[in-house]
Amino acid sequence: MTTPIRPDTDAALECLKERMIRHVFLVACGGSLSIMLPGKYFLDRFCDLPSDALNADEFVYRSPRRLGQDALVVLCSQTGTTRETVRAAEHARAAGALVVAMSLDTASPLAAAADAVLRYEAPYTTGVPIDPAESNYAVLYLFLAGLIAHLGGSGPLPALQASLPQLGRVIEAAKARLGPQLEPYAARLKDKRAIYTLASGPVYGAAYSYAICVLMEMQWYASQAIHADEFFHGPFEVVDRDTAAIVMIGLDETRPLAERARDFLMRFGTPDTVLVLDAKTLDLAGLHPDVAPYLVPLIFFDVLWSFAYRLADLRGQPMLSGRRYMKKIADY
Amino acid sequence: MTTPIRPDTDAALECLKERMIRHVFLVACGGSLSIMLPGKYFLDRFCDLPSDALNADEFVYRSPRRLGQDALVVLCSQTGTTRETVRAAEHARAAGALVVAMSLDTASPLAAAADAVLRYEAPYTTGVPIDPAESNYAVLYLFLAGLIAHLGGSGPLPALQASLPQLGRVIEAAKARLGPQLEPYAARLKDKRAIYTLASGPVYGAAYSYAICVLMEMQWYASQAIHADEFFHGPFEVVDRDTAAIVMIGLDETRPLAERARDFLMRFGTPDTVLVLDAKTLDLAGLHPDVAPYLVPLIFFDVLWSFAYRLADLRGQPMLSGRRYMKKIADY
Numbered sequence: 158m159t160t161p162i163r164p165d166t167d168a169a170l171e172c173l174k175e176r177m178i179r180h181v182f183l184v185a186c187g188g189s190l191s192i193m194l195p196g197k198y199f200l201d202r203f204c205d206l207p208s209d210a211l212n213a214d215e216f217v218y219r220s221p222r223r224l225g226q227d228a229l230v231v232l233c234s235q236t237g238t239t240r241e242t243v244r245a246a247e248h249a250r251a252a253g254a255l256v257v258a259m260s261l262d263t264a265s266p267l268a269a270a271a272d273a274v275l276r277y278e279a280p281y282t283t284g285v286p287i288d289p290a291e292s293n294y295a296v297l298y299l300f301l302a303g304l305i306a307h308l309g310g311s312g313p314l315p316a317l318q319a320s321l322p323q324l325g326r327v328i329e330a331a332k333a334r335l336g337p338q339l340e341p342y343a344a345r346l347k348d349k350r351a352i353y354t355l356a357s358g359p360v361y362g363a364a365y366s367y368a369i370c371v372l373m374e375m376q377w378y379a380s381q382a383i384h385a386d387e388f389f390h391g392p393f394e395v396v397d398r399d400t401a402a403i404v405m406i407g408l409d410e411t412r413p414l415a416e417r418a419r420d421f422l423m424r425f426g427t428p429d430t431v432l433v434l435d436a437k438t439l440d441l442a443g444l445h446p447d448v449a450p451y452l453v454p455l456i457f458f459d460v461l462w463s464f465a466y467r468l469a470d471l472r473g474q475p476m477l478s479g480r481r482y483m484k485k486i487a488d489y
Numbered sequence: 490m491t492t493p494i495r496p497d498t499d500a501a502l503e504c505l506k507e508r509m510i511r512h513v514f515l516v517a518c519g520g521s522l523s524i525m526l527p528g529k530y531f532l533d534r535f536c537d538l539p540s541d542a543l544n545a546d547e548f549v550y551r552s553p554r555r556l557g558q559d560a561l562v563v564l565c566s567q568t569g570t571t572r573e574t575v576r577a578a579e580h581a582r583a584a585g586a587l588v589v590a591m592s593l594d595t596a597s598p599l600a601a602a603a604d605a606v607l608r609y610e611a612p613y614t615t616g617v618p619i620d621p622a623e624s625n626y627a628v629l630y631l632f633l634a635g636l637i638a639h640l641g642g643s644g645p646l647p648a649l650q651a652s653l654p655q656l657g658r659v660i661e662a663a664k665a666r667l668g669p670q671l672e673p674y675a676a677r678l679k680d681k682r683a684i685y686t687l688a689s690g691p692v693y694g695a696a697y698s699y700a701i702c703v704l705m706e707m708q709w710y711a712s713q714a715i716h717a718d719e720f721f722h723g724p725f726e727v728v729d730r731d732t733a734a735i736v737m738i739g740l741d742e743t744r745p746l747a748e749r750a751r752d753f754l755m756r757f758g759t760p761d762t763v764l765v766l767d768a769k770t771l772d773l774a775g776l777h778p779d780v781a782p783y784l785v786p787l788i789f790f791d792v793l794w795s796f797a798y799r800l801a802d803l804r805g806q807p808m809l810s811g812r813r814y815m816k817k818i819a820d821y
Contacts, residue, residue: 180539187722201553207512207539214718215689218743221533241718350682351711357547368713369723377727379683381700381713386546386573389821390519391701393814395709411550421821425814482725482757489721489753 160314162303166296169257169273170303173229176255180223181208181304182230184216184245189233189259191366192293195359195454196231196301198409203313204305213241217248226253231300233258233293235279237265246270259296275300289328290321294455298448316445323443324452328459330440335460342432343467349401349430351379355388355418356404356454358411363454363461367403371465375479376472385414393421400426405457406435409450434460492646494635498628501589501605502635505561508587512555513540513636514562516548516577521565521591523698524625527691527786528563528633530741535645536637545573549580558585563632565590565625567611569597578602591628607632621660622653626787630780648777655775656784660791662772667792674764675799681733681762683711687720687750688736688786690743695786695793699735703797707811708804717746725753732758737789738767741782766792 161167181200183193193210200208209221213232224230230249234242237260247270249256258271261279268274277296278287289295298317305312346352352372356364364382372380383392385404396402402422406415422431436453444452469476482489493499513532515525525542532540541553545564556562562581566574569592579602581588590603593611600606609628610619621627630649637644678684684704688696696714704712715724717736728734734754738747754763768785776784801808814821 187719190719190722198551201541201551201555203554205554207541207555209533209539209541212716212718214746215716215743218746219530219533219690220742222535222537223533223539358551366723369719374723374726379711379713379727381711384544384547386544387519387522387701389815390522390571391698391706393821394706394812395711396814410552411547414546414550421814480726482728482753483721489725 160306162299162314162318165273165275166300166303169275169300170307172255172273173304173307177227178206178229178255179227180229181206182216182224182228182249182254183208183210184213184230184242184249185233186213186239186241188366188370189235189239189242189293191362191370192233192297194362194365195294195451196297198359199298199301199451204308204310206308213239213245216245217241220248224249224252224254228252228254229257229304230254231257231259231297232267232271233260233297234265234267235261237262237267239267243267243270257300259293289324289455289459292455294452295321295324298451313448316447320444320448320452324455327439327441327444328456331456331460332463334439335434336463339432339460339464340467342430343464343471345430346401346432347468347471349378352401352403353380353392354382354403354405355385355415356382356407357385357414358407358409359451360405360407360409360415360454360457363458364405367458367461371462374483375465375476376468376474377479385411385418388418389421396422396425398427399430401430402426403432403434403461405454406433406437407450407453408436409453492638494631494646494650497605497607498632498635501607501632502639504587504605505636505639509559510538510561510587511559512561513538514548514556514560514581514586515540515542516545516562516574516581517565518545518571518573520698520702521567521571521574521625523694523702524565524629526694526697527626527783528629530691531630531633531783536640536642538640545571545577548577549573552580556581556584556586560584560586561589561636562586563589563591563629564599564603565592565629566597566599567593569594569599571599575599575602589632591625621656621787621791624787626784627653627656630783645780648779652776652780652784656787659771659773659776660788663788663792664795666771667766668795671764671792671796672799674762675796675803677762678733678764679800679803681710684733684735685712685724686714686735686737687717687747688714688739689717689746690739690741691783692737692739692741692747692786692789695790696737699790699793703794706815707797707808708800708806709811717743717750720750721753728754728757730759731762733762734758735764735766735793737786738765738769739782739785740768741785
């Protein structure tokens, strides 16, 4: 019935055949939650199924009424050991929901708590390059596109399948183009106390993970991912000529929101410390226009990941050893 | 069919009779969006209807597929002139949705764009005390409880109607109790560069509005509303003995999340600059336990609003004149 995608995706979609799904919960913590935000945007745009993206503990304790046998719960944890996320999978299972887990490790506790497991790859902890067609974003979108295809209608699956093999090349080209442009910002931002990230639509997830998992977690900046329109309803009052910000402008429907934030920051901040990433300046050849907007956050995050290493060098605070609590103190 | 609530609420609920509603969109910007977050929690817990809380421009440009004739869109803007929110009402109307607007001004552009208008009161701009039973939170919950009653089932409406008349007294008691406890923190926090707020569940909205509409907008602190569990997935790495934070601990199901964040901050930060508001320490007599958790964010926000004036005094930066862009520069 559905087009073959990947063996694990196909197996997960096979589970849908016994179910009538009427709600999707996208559940994770931190960086893994950040990909669920564009996942929800993807569902909002391409299908009629309601969904929520929730932190794993919030999901467990809130326990929405719509969680039941007709719910699909998609969870993600890199190691598959994040306790809140494992608990959320168990909670969803106990409620009778169909549980699909994403993890690097198909033998992890999260995988064990799920009905089906989707394996992905990540370069961030090992440093070994991966094919981004195997990344968390790609694997999530493939599954959601498969779900949309399963529900009937055309949907973005063919466009996504045609685009993903090109993604590695596109990201390398983006790094090559933007790397030199970003370089002077490293020296200008390194001693700032606060660096804000701004984005909208599916790009907001990348702004969120960069603020909390990189700038805060690894480099101890004060930070916040500010939604590009919410910016004008409070946060923009902090802006002065010293403000450091990273504005991520995507290709999706909400692009004008990020452009407006950029224009404000260029006028009342200073271009020297307002770093703008605009997907329109990139060579995205090979990415189908229907799905390119959803791949932009991954492209931006990869470019900014390299930039974080430049900040780390200049600050003398290595990226991973920047952690003082996570996995170093019992219970955290 | 439905219990009489208030004339405008009853009229708005009357519109539902001609419709089969299958999705609720809660739409606003900034401080008005902050009340929509617990509004969604309220729906998630008490009924089976799916919902989304979205920034107004994000809502317009994202334009989710579920927006149509069977959608209910509830919007809020204090003045009723917030352009994004007016645009969102018009967008929803054009999509055939039922549009309910909340505003101080029933003759505002937002009201004109809606099928029904709910009037509320606010003390923050005029300084004139109001009965909190007429506040944005109260009016939103009453309408949502009315919606839940309309859908059948018992629901929280009677508990809410019994509790709201007590809310003014409860808030005054909370201010009297917490005011003196907060006082020493004003001097300790006044010169901090960053003050974080932390909360979970329905209290997160208050943490959000306090961070962006008070600490950032009016006092130019670096700030961020950190979800109490997301805190452990990145943000907590910034914590040291200098960290300033406000932890809001509610009475809802997610309370353990905020307690965990408090415990971490007390251990690795310092109690001198970590301000804890715990709803368990308050006299909430008269508030029904089913709805008290939803009124806690309003109580906390009112207490912290007074505290902001103390910070403003010590910093020599008056609250409202702290704005340099909002309504002072054309287009903002």
